[in-house]
Amino acid sequence: MPDELPGVADLQILFAQYNFVHFDGEIPTYRIAYNARFSNVAGRITYKPPLIELSPKHLRGKVDELRETLLHEMIHAWLHARGENAGHTPTFKRKMRELGLRSIYHDLGTAAPLNPSTKRYILRCEKCGMEALRKRKPPPHVTCARCRKPLTLFEVVEMREVEPARAAHRRS
Ligand SMILES: [Zn+2]
Numbered sequence: 001m002p003d004e005l006p007g008v009a010d011l012q013i014l015f016a017q018y019n020f021v022h023f024d025g026e027i028p029t030y031r032i033a034y035n036a037r038f039s040n041v042a043g044r045i046t047y048k049p050p051l052i053e054l055s056p057k058h059l060r061g062k063v064d065e066l067r068e069t070l071l072h073e074m075i076h077a078w079l080h081a082r083g084e085n086a087g088h089t090p091t092f093k094r095k096m097r098e099l100g101l102r103s104i105y106h107d108l109g110t111a112a113p114l115n116p117s118t119k120r121y122i123l124r125c126e127k128c129g130m131e132a133l134r135k136r137k138p139p140p141h142v143t144c145a146r147c148r149k150p151l152t153l154f155e156v157v158e159m160r161e162v163e164p165a166r167a168a169h170r171r172s
């Protein structure tokens, strides 16, 4: 295919394979999705509801980086599932080395990931795709101003930032 992006169903299979091979199947089911709206993040993980989102804009044609980003987010999910600190702890780094991942930021960018304790919330309308970011947890039963549909609340654990100016040009 010209866009060189695995389909979402393939990502879901990859997730299941990685989970089995590298994490003893300890990670609960996560939905894997692309989010074309990302402007400066390569990936995003939320635990409630469990969701890993990847940026087609930054990962298109970069299969290795896409796999590494997925694996990186899976380590967070794995630690979270074990009830451990899900941040970039020594355990996290040991697991990274075990899986042959290069570095926390690999070459997607230089910005530090958000501290896992500084939570952000996303309200999303599944009908029109509207998204709103919140620092504090919004009250329940918020509805979309346009569609009058109840919004889904996502709790963001980590966003992996990319360098905005260079990301588009970095090809070796
Ligand atoms: Zn991370």
Ligand SMILES: [Zn+2]
Pocket (backbone or CB within 6 Å): 125, 126, 127, 128, 129, 130, 144, 145, 146, 147, 148, 149
């Ligand atoms: Zn809406």
